[in-house]
Structure formats: C-alpha cells, structure tokens
Amino acid sequence: MYNEALVTIESAFPLSGTLTIPEEKQDNYPAVLIIAGSGKGDRDGNLKNLQMNIYKDLAEFLTSQGYMTLRYDKRGTYKSGGNFNEAGLSDLIDDAVEGVRFLKSHPNADPDRILILGHSEGALIGPAVHNREPVDGLILLAGAAERSADLIPRQSEMAYAEMNVAGGLKGWLFRTFKVADRARKQNTQIFRKVSDSEKTVMRVKGIKVNAKWVRETLAYNVLEYLERADCPVLAVTGEKDVQVPPGHARLTAETVPGKSEWHIIPDMNHMLKDYEGEHTMLGIMKEYKSVADRPLSPRLLEVIGEWLVAQELMHSK
Known part of the structure; x- marks a missing residue:
C-alpha cells in the first residue's frame, strides 16, 4: 500500500505529476524519478487508444520496495503547461532535471538516495539528466546505446x-x-x-x-553521457524488443565507467510486457494492443527488485 499525491514540478512550464510514498512511516525514503518514453503518453504510460499503465505499474512496484516515486505529464500534454509540438529533446531533459531537483528538495525524500528510471526515450535522456543533476543510480529500460542518427x-x-x-x-x-x-x-x-x-x-x-x-534527437548521442555516468547503472532490454537491439543492454553496461549490471529478459518486448508471438515492426501496434492489459514482465520486476536491494546494502555499509 502507498499514499499518493498530486504535485507540480516548477520547470519552464508547470508540470503536473503524481508522487507515491510508502505507507510505512519513515523520516525519509529513497526516491525514483520515472522518465517516460517518446510520444504523447500520459504520466501513467497511456495513450488515448492504448492503455498500458507502464509507469503507474512501475511506480506501484517501486513503492512496494520502499521507494518514493515521481512521474509526470510531459510539457504540453494532459495537465502540464507548455506546447508539446514546440518541445525539443533539450526541453525534455530540462524538465527531467527539475524533476530530480523536486525530489532532492522534498522533505520525505533522502537527497543522497535519488535514482532515475528511464524507459525508451527516457533511458536515452536519463544519463544526460544525471550529467546535469547527479543522482545515485540509473535504471535504463529498453534504452539504446548508439547515436540516435x-x-x-x-x-x-x-x-x-x-x-x-x-x-x-x-x-x-x-x-x-x-x-x-x-x-x-x-x-x-x-x-x-x-x-x-x-x-x-x-x-x-x-x-x-x-x-x-x-x-535535436538526430543530433543526440547517448554514448557521450553514458561514458560519464559514474553512478551504479542497471540496463535491461527485452529479448523480443524490435525497436532497440536487445544487445544494447550489454553495450550500455560496458560503456559506463561506474558499477553496472545488464540483463536481457526472455520474451519481453519494448513495452516491458511478455509476448510469445511473432515480433515485427509492421505489426508492432497490433502486438502492443494485444498485451495492453497484461502485467509488467515478472522477471523484469525481479531484476529491478534484486538490484535495488543490492544498492541499499551498499548504502548501509
């Protein structure tokens, strides 16, 4: 169980977000900023015609592990200010930086235990956010390890x-x-x-x-930021991801200078859900709709949970 609150992140435009806090009372909690993938999905990971709840489910899982979480609507979408069509990749990075700062200044968050979880595009910009506003760990899900060009x-x-x-x-x-x-x-x-x-x-x-x-996306090279990511990094990709080569999880882990770990999850697709059928680029939307109401890959949650425990053990030493 957890407590949930609607909050506003003060960036160039006010960003509407959802904060989850574990029900168990503590002075403060480790915290995770969730950075979404590309497109106009909302803070929960849903589109009007595709209800996936990826980020809502991730937030609930992380909170069950004792972490505060923050997820938010991108600028110019849903309840956030600004214009989505005018937002560049640099603006999305700016907004995520303000998300980290929001958590660092929150009275219930431990400023020395702030993590970023980025999915897809969020995994691409997560290292750039860390470069601007250092965090204590990166969880990069379905993220590429090559130039966007x-x-x-x-x-x-x-x-x-x-x-x-x-x-x-x-x-x-x-x-x-x-x-x-x-x-x-x-x-x-x-x-x-x-x-x-x-x-x-x-x-x-x-x-x-x-x-x-x-x-800005075509000019962006995530490798420049991965090479400077000196915090612990967990890189995870699905074996059936057709948007990002699964082997990029290993490339990510091998590129960062800090302590890293990588996993390729059997049967998991780009939306972090298990799918046993044929995976093709042309049939991608049909596939995503067919797994929309499925839970996140159980193995993915196991991997994240085990990694978080290891980070807490390191922190307590």
Whole structure:
C-alpha cells in the first residue's frame, strides 16, 4: 500500500505529476524519478487508444520496495503547461532535471538516495539528466546505446525490409507499388527538410512535425553521457524488443565507467510486457494492443527488485 499525491514540478512550464510514498512511516525514503518514453503518453504510460499503465505499474512496484516515486505529464500534454509540438529533446531533459531537483528538495525524500528510471526515450535522456543533476543510480529500460542518427534510420529500414518479404496479398501490394522505396524516399525528404530548417514546428505534407525535437534527437548521442555516468547503472532490454537491439543492454553496461549490471529478459518486448508471438515492426501496434492489459514482465520486476536491494546494502555499509 502507498499514499499518493498530486504535485507540480516548477520547470519552464508547470508540470503536473503524481508522487507515491510508502505507507510505512519513515523520516525519509529513497526516491525514483520515472522518465517516460517518446510520444504523447500520459504520466501513467497511456495513450488515448492504448492503455498500458507502464509507469503507474512501475511506480506501484517501486513503492512496494520502499521507494518514493515521481512521474509526470510531459510539457504540453494532459495537465502540464507548455506546447508539446514546440518541445525539443533539450526541453525534455530540462524538465527531467527539475524533476530530480523536486525530489532532492522534498522533505520525505533522502537527497543522497535519488535514482532515475528511464524507459525508451527516457533511458536515452536519463544519463544526460544525471550529467546535469547527479543522482545515485540509473535504471535504463529498453534504452539504446548508439547515436540516435543511427538508431532511427535503422528502425525504418527494418520496416522496409519486412515490406519486401511480406507474404500474401499485402506483400504483393507492397512490392507492386514499391511501398518501401516510396516510404524511404519520403522519410529522407522529410528529415532533410527539417534538418535544413530552424523552425520549431513545421508542416510537412500536411502533417505538423515537431521539427526542433527531430533535429535535436538526430543530433543526440547517448554514448557521450553514458561514458560519464559514474553512478551504479542497471540496463535491461527485452529479448523480443524490435525497436532497440536487445544487445544494447550489454553495450550500455560496458560503456559506463561506474558499477553496472545488464540483463536481457526472455520474451519481453519494448513495452516491458511478455509476448510469445511473432515480433515485427509492421505489426508492432497490433502486438502492443494485444498485451495492453497484461502485467509488467515478472522477471523484469525481479531484476529491478534484486538490484535495488543490492544498492541499499551498499548504502548501509
């Protein structure tokens, strides 16, 4: 059981968040800032058409382990101020830094035991947040260990490759109308147009594009920050993650100079849930919807719980 409170993080815009505090009374608690993945998901990890509750479930688990947690709506989404379409990656880092500072100054949090848990994009920016506002540990879930300029095109190429080998009528249509070639050419044009611009928001082929976020993401290299992450690091990826290579958990752990640990969880996908079916880039949304109401991977929670116990043992020495 735990107590929950709605709070406001004072960043460039007020960010609406949820604080969970263990029910067991203590003077203070170790605390975890949860940094979400990309997109317009809310603080609980939900989209309007995809209710996953990833971050709500993680917060509840962490609180059951004796940790305070803080999760929040990104700027310009749900109950937070600002404009989501105008927010760049640097702005998201700024907001997360203020989240760490919020916990460090909270009367119920132990400022010497603040951790960051980042998922997907949150795992990418977590090391940059630590570089600005040092924390006592990083839990990086489904995070890449390469330049974003390499990661993003490779994800697209995986989808194009699947189009070219797809079976049935769908595959025939993909190949007949050269869908992969057209998509590759269109994406190249979009990225070039955005990169050549200094606009914060652009409209490309009728679609509003967060140009600042795209430019800053393509220029971002998480390795620069991992190489300076001198705190304990836990890197975990799912064996069935098709968005981030599972082996990047090991690369992350090998890159950081501090004490590290890495795990690849069998059957776990990018949304931290177990899925036994076929994993493809083209079928990714269908897969995510099919596991939306499933719990987080039990093995993932075991790994995080064991790592947290080890950190507490180290702290008590």
